[in-house]
Amino acid sequence: RGYMHGDRLLRPAMVKVAKA
DSSP states (O other): OOTTTSTTTSHHHHHHHHHO
């Protein structure tokens, strides 16, 4: 997947999902 690639805008959203 593109976690570190498109994590610039999805950082806040991905962090939530990762912690959830």
